[in-house]
Amino acid sequence: MKPSVITIEPNGHFCSDCAVRASAVCSSLDPAELREFEHLGRRVHFSSGETVFSEEDITTSFYNVLEGVMRLYKLLPDGRRQIVGFALPGDFLGMNLSGRHNFSADAIGAVTVCQFAKAPFGRFIEDRPQLLRRINELAIRELGQARDHMVLLGRRSADEKLAAFLLGWRERLLALKAPSDTVPLPMSRQDIADYLGLTIETVSRTFTKLERHGAIEIIHGGISLLDPARVEALAAA
Amino acid sequence: MKPSVITIEPNGHFCSDCAVRASAVCSSLDPAELREFEHLGRRVHFSSGETVFSEEDITTSFYNVLEGVMRLYKLLPDGRRQIVGFALPGDFLGMNLSGRHNFSADAIGAVTVCQFAKAPFGRFIEDRPQLLRRINELAIRELGQARDHMVLLGRRSADEKLAAFLLGWRERLLALKAPSDTVPLPMSRQDIADYLGLTIETVSRTFTKLERHGAIEIIHGGISLLDPARVEALAAA
DNA sequence: AAACGCGATTGACCCAGATCAATTTTGACC
DNA sequence: GGTCAAAATTGATCTGGGTCAATCGCGTTT
Structure with a gap:
């Protein structure tokens, strides 16, 4: 399905009221930082079945899921698909080393994400190690889930x-x-x-x-x- | 097999000569930091088949693999085993959220690791965000490998x-x-x-x-x- | 050098889950 | 509320890989 965005509301919200304030990456920021952070992200809505990003895409943004469910998957050349996870509110997407997303993400039902352009987000994180630590925590948690899922798939x-x-x-x-x-x-x-x-x-x-x-x-x-x-x-x- | 350690050489080496200096977590440290870092780790040898740590163990150390190969695995209650990865020199083990290793690790052949006690390592990392960033890179790389492996196992x-x-x-x-x-x-x-x-x-x-x-x-x-x-x-x- | 032990290989057979093929149910749109 | 189309269920059959059971190869021990 085409990645047409339904609604964009730049600055149309406040992080302090955000549903995922306490659980997402932002939980590591104090109120002052949060006000600055607010200007970096914009809410973007996707409707059911839309693709938020694709496996082979160059990463230009990070995403914080605010509402809804997404499927994260990889495809083999012949069309076989493996869903590597489902993303829920509070999940953070877009981290990678290669500069490319290494999986695709579609909305399952209506989804709202908080989207951050890569460069400004990278600059913001630069002098805020506690945000980096939070991101690291989320990555380590996912790694644990990934290992559990390997056991399920293999055995x-x-x-x-x-x-x-x-x-x-x-x-x-x-x-x-x-x-x-x-x-x-x-x-x-x-x-x-x-x-x-x-x-x-x-x-x-x-x-x-x-x-x-x-x-x-x-x-x-x-x-x-x-x-x-x-x-x-x-x-x- | 019992976790009997063959040799311990506290401070019997120099990080600057280390085989994994360029690829491991330590690649993020400058020469001055490296000299300080040197005092935190100790080389520990394991012989073939020995268990370095177990799934249910409380994490007391981090490990940097220096030589050899390890199998990382999880067991189901009935004995079915899933190997979630093989660790090679340069790999960093022990990160977790729960305070417990969530997989076990055995030596395959002779293995040398650089072992760090959790608390001092945590303190050292505290004011060195570039080390944290390096650890995060390694975690993200592993997460990508884990997702690839899910495709292999499932499809x-x-x-x-x-x-x-x-x-x-x-x-x-x-x-x-x-x-x-x-x-x-x-x-x-x-x-x-x-x-x-x-x-x-x-x-x-x-x-x-x-x-x-x-x-x-x-x-x-x-x-x-x-x-x-x-x-x-x-x-x- | 014979005996042993253990990992690896090979063969015969079996079964969990895949494939192929209809239905049936659900939901969206006139 | 009738018409489609997509999703889900159900049935019949097939097969890739598992299970069970020898056998082989080879390094170690005595």
Whole structure:
């Protein structure tokens, strides 16, 4: 889909009111710094399915996710896709060494990001090591998640993959909303399959199987964890 | 295997002569800083198969690999293993958020590391943002490698996995030694299998198949790339 | 040099998950 | 509310890679 931007609101907001103020990279900035920081970023909206950046693109911006969900993925030349993660509010995107994004990012549903041009952001960070430290923390956290995901991809069965995915996703949403046994799944079955290294049919069948066994209920736009303990047992296996 | 240390040489070396001086975290330090840094680390040797640290251990040290190869892995409760990477000279280990290593590390063959106690290293880094920046670079590089590996684990066939592994391993060794079509493989077949999400039998059969097709030759302690172009074609697929 | 042990290879068979092929359900738009 | 198109489900069948089981090669020990 084309990367047409729906709305741009330069300076139309305040960092101090920002939903991700406490969790994003900005949590490392004091109020004075925040006021300066405010001028560097602009809110940009993307609608469902739009591509925020592509794998082969030269990196010109960093992004702070404010609202919505994004899929982060890599494609093989023949079209096979691996989703390497889902980005949620508070996530920071765009760090790399090569000068290119090494994965692509699409909006799943409506997404708002705070976009920073690379150069001014780089200058701002220069004399603020605590911001660098925060970015480093986020990178290290992601690295840990990436390693966990390698275990899932390399060594777990389809049932275990699905169960671990549901629990992991619920866990991540915990930071954003009240805990609940109803787990919204804004991404498609194909997205889930490409995240777990499965096919869409296997994802569908496995959901149905879990439902037949009374572990979950498939509801509109997500699933309900009827028997969390059973799902946890499956995921741990 | 027990973590018995073979040799300890406190201060028995100089950073300025260090083999990894130019590539490791220390490349961000100037000569004066390096002399101070020298007092923080101590060389520690491990022999083949010894565990340097374990997944569940509280992190008390950071490690800079000086010589040798290590396998970094995670275990599932039932014993399934996923190797999340191999560490080579210049690699930096021990960064984490939780206060615990989130993977285990064993020596493959003899290994020498430069070990830093967590607290003094943390203090040293405090007012040296360029060291922090260097650590961040290494973390981002690893994150990119981790994402590539997810694609391999989730979406590639056994043939592609092996071919990509051989080329990737050769590529990494390029930074350490002269380029060559002879690729040493210090790790066991089981290690390769656990890195690629395969079984030892499939690794063995796939090597044999590549050899029958004239793409590689299996030699003692490694393989020889007879037809690198063909292996590249397989890996790209 | 015989015996041992362990990693690697090879063969026979099997099965989890892929592939192929219909439906069925959902949702968006006149 | 009827018409499509896309997403999801379900069924039938196939297969890549796993499992189980020898066997081989080779360095080590006695």
